[in-house]
Amino acid sequence: MTTDALTRSTPPAAGEAEPPPPRRRLWPGRNRDPRESFRVNWWLTALMCVLSLTVLIPLYFAIVTALKTPEELTGSGFGLPADPRWANFAEAWELTNFPRAALNSALITVGAVVLTLLTNSMVAYAISRNWHRRRFRILFFYFVSALFVPFPIIMLPVVKQTSLLFMDNQIGLIFLYTVYGLALNVFIYVGYLNSVPRELEEAAMTEGASIWTTFWRIIFPLLAPINATVGILTCLWAWNDFLLPLVVLSAPDAQTLPLVQYVFQGQFSTNYTLAFSSYLMALAPLVLVYLFAQRWVISGVMRGSVK
Amino acid sequence: MTRTSRTFYWMVVPAFVLFFVFHTIPVLQGVFYSFTDYAGYGDWSFVGFDNYANIFGDERIRDSYLFTFQFAILSTVLVNILALAIAVGLNAKIRFRTALRGIFFLPNVMSILVVGYIFNYLFSYSLPYLGAKLGSETFSTSILANEDLAWLAIVVFAVWNATAFAVILYLAGLQTIPTELYEAAAIDGAGAWRQFRRITFPLIAAFFTINMVLSLKNFLNVFDHIIPLTDGGPGTATESISLVIYRGGFQGGDFAYQTANAVLFFIVIVAFSLFQLRILMRREVRA
Numbered sequence: 001m002t003t004d005a006l007t008r009s010t011p012p013a014a015g016e017a018e019p020p021p022p023r024r025r026l027w028p029g030r031n032r033d034p035r036e037s038f039r040v041n042w043w044l045t046a047l048m049c050v051l052s053l054t055v056l057i058p059l060y061f062a063i064v065t066a067l068k069t070p071e072e073l074t075g076s077g078f079g080l081p082a083d084p085r086w087a088n089f090a091e092a093w094e095l096t097n098f099p100r101a102a103l104n105s106a107l108i109t110v111g112a113v114v115l116t117l118l119t120n121s122m123v124a125y126a127i128s129r130n131w132h133r134r135r136f137r138i139l140f141f142y143f144v145s146a147l148f149v150p151f152p153i154i155m156l157p158v159v160k161q162t163s164l165l166f167m168d169n170q171i172g173l174i175f176l177y178t179v180y181g182l183a184l185n186v187f188i189y190v191g192y193l194n195s196v197p198r199e200l201e202e203a204a205m206t207e208g209a210s211i212w213t214t215f216w217r218i219i220f221p222l223l224a225p226i227n228a229t230v231g232i233l234t235c236l237w238a239w240n241d242f243l244l245p246l247v248v249l250s251a252p253d254a255q256t257l258p259l260v261q262y263v264f265q266g267q268f269s270t271n272y273t274l275a276f277s278s279y280l281m282a283l284a285p286l287v288l289v290y291l292f293a294q295r296w297v298i299s300g301v302m303r304g305s306v307k
Numbered sequence: 308m309t310r311t312s313r314t315f316y317w318m319v320v321p322a323f324v325l326f327f328v329f330h331t332i333p334v335l336q337g338v339f340y341s342f343t344d345y346a347g348y349g350d351w352s353f354v355g356f357d358n359y360a361n362i363f364g365d366e367r368i369r370d371s372y373l374f375t376f377q378f379a380i381l382s383t384v385l386v387n388i389l390a391l392a393i394a395v396g397l398n399a400k401i402r403f404r405t406a407l408r409g410i411f412f413l414p415n416v417m418s419i420l421v422v423g424y425i426f427n428y429l430f431s432y433s434l435p436y437l438g439a440k441l442g443s444e445t446f447s448t449s450i451l452a453n454e455d456l457a458w459l460a461i462v463v464f465a466v467w468n469a470t471a472f473a474v475i476l477y478l479a480g481l482q483t484i485p486t487e488l489y490e491a492a493a494i495d496g497a498g499a500w501r502q503f504r505r506i507t508f509p510l511i512a513a514f515f516t517i518n519m520v521l522s523l524k525n526f527l528n529v530f531d532h533i534i535p536l537t538d539g540g541p542g543t544a545t546e547s548i549s550l551v552i553y554r555g556g557f558q559g560g561d562f563a564y565q566t567a568n569a570v571l572f573f574i575v576i577v578a579f580s581l582f583q584l585r586i587l588m589r590r591e592v593r594a
Contacts, residue, residue, distance in 0.1 A: 039400065040400055041400045041401055044400075045402045047396065048393070048396050048397065048401055048403075049403070054467065055411060055413055055414060056410065058425055058426065059413075061425065062425045065428070073432075075436055076433045076436045076437055077428070077432060119322060123318060123319050123322045125318065126316075126318035126319045127319065136315075136319070139319060139323060143326065146330055148524075148576065148580060149334060150573055151549070152549045152553070152569045153337045153569040153570060154333035155553065156347070156565065157332070157336035157337050157340070158333045161328075161332070179322075179329045179330065182322060182326055210314065211312050211315065236415065239418070240418040242418070243530050243531065243549075247553075257418070258418045258420045258421060261424060272428065276425070279421045279422075279425060282418065282421050283421055283422070287413070287417065295405065295409075297412075297416075298408060298475060301472075302476075302479040305475070305517070306479050
């Protein structure tokens with residue numbers, strides 16, 4: 001099975017249980033795991049490190065800028081601040097009403113992830129186990145074909161619809177993410193479910209378990225790896241999405257973290273340092289989670305792409 | 308054939324209903340309104356194909372299609388070249404592999420809009436500063452304010468952002484290739500480039516196809532990148548199709564007209580994706 005082969009051949013899964021920092025290893029000659037008994041290509045390592053700077057430099061830049069005073073914003077902007085001004089964060093916190101926006105983002109993201117996992121997996125299960133029925137096959141292609149429908153075509157009608165149904169709020173967004181997620185998630189889940197052997201569930205059903213119980217007790221736990229994949233993708237999407245909350249949310253106090261960054265657009269030239277503190281705070285929650293769960297996140301995303 | 312248990316229907320019917328209500332009905336509504344003169348409120352009447360006819364004479368829309376395709380094609384090519392190169396590098400015999408992989412994926416974790424504001428500053432202040440130091444006329448002013456170059460700034464940012472995800476897809480592909488193949492090839496005296504051409508690339512052709520189609524589709528929908536960088540400017544030089552639909556539909560009162568534009572856009576995207584799939588799949592078979 002491809003997924004198994006993948007996790008086994010993924011280098012990090014091999015023998016590094018401890019968290020990422022490779023700082024402790026001062027002797028490159030020492031082999032930490034058998035896979036690395038090859039001769040390390042140091043030129044390539046150096047090249048890749050230099051390339052990775054393209055990712056890190058904008059972040060470094062954001063951090064130093066967030067800690068400066070407006071007077072220090074001269075030159076290229078890459079210099080360190082003379083005296084880090086932490087008060088920027090406090091002021092940006094106030095200005096954007098950070099707790100409010102963060103709570104909205106968190107509520108929407110958690111709600112969308114939980115509801116997506118519970119419902120989308122179930123739909124995919126029903127489709128996968130009734131693949132021999134035309135109705136279910138048609139349903140599958142019906143959902144998946146939505147992947148090709150660009151958002152702008154439904155954008156204008158959806159906005160009218162959500163405000164009509166009193167769904168122009170956080171709860172409405174949770175529903176929309178769950179429903180729109182079906183297109184991709186059913187595709188991912190069905191691909192995985194088709195490779196899950198049926199003996200277990202058949203055994204359960206001969207012992208009198210209903211389809212319902214079988215799904216929740218046996219299949220859902222078996223889906224754990226692919227649930228992780230779907231959960232990660234949904235989380236990244238809901239947390240970082242801009243266009244859907246922009247058009248759907250109507251009340252200002254329902255705004256999510258990306259939306260509140262608009263505050264700085266009016267007074268942009270004067271408030272760069274505050275704006276950057278705010279940007280960092282908006283990025284921080286997910287980046288921090290990612291730092292700790294990096295390996296898990298990446299292997300989850302990879303699993304979704306090999307079917 | 309056994310009777311399908313009613314439970315299975317209970318599992319899918321609510322999802323089907325919700326999907327129909329929140330996705331299919333809006334699509335149908337969009338198509339319907341595209342034949343009217345609806346402004347988003349008030350009365351409306353049918354106007355036949357007038358909206359569609361007008362689109363073809365609309366310079367702003369034509370420019371947005373030109374910009375979007377120019378942007379999407381260049382970005383797709385760059386992302387795939389870069390991501391493939393980085394993935395091959397990460398898959399090679401290097402140190403710090405896990406940490407580097409983590410760093411390269413980082414942009415995908417961050418909001419495009421928010422990081423876009425950071426890039427906006429880099430393009431408007433830091434780059435001109437460096438440009439002036441190096442004595443370059445073009446780069447001593449903000450390229451975001453330059454009508455001919457602003458779109459390239461968006462390409463740079465979009466590529467920076469999208470490479471993260473593409474690298475992971477390619478890495479997943481590379482790891483399906485058994486290492487024995489390379490060992491055998493090395494014994495036969497095949498160099499690195501030959502190994503890439505003859506083994507790596509053919510074996511990850513499917514991933515190449517997926518990546519090309521996905522990135523092109525995402526780039527054609529570009530919206531989040533443009534808002535923080537240029538907001539469509541200078542003038543309307545970097546207005547994407549999505550941005551024009553959003554602006555005209557919500558702020559300009561052109562609801563029906565812009566839904567017609569969106570329907571056209573939908574047809575173009577489907578046609579383009581199918582065309583691309585056909586070409587890439589044919590190449591895949593030959594390879």
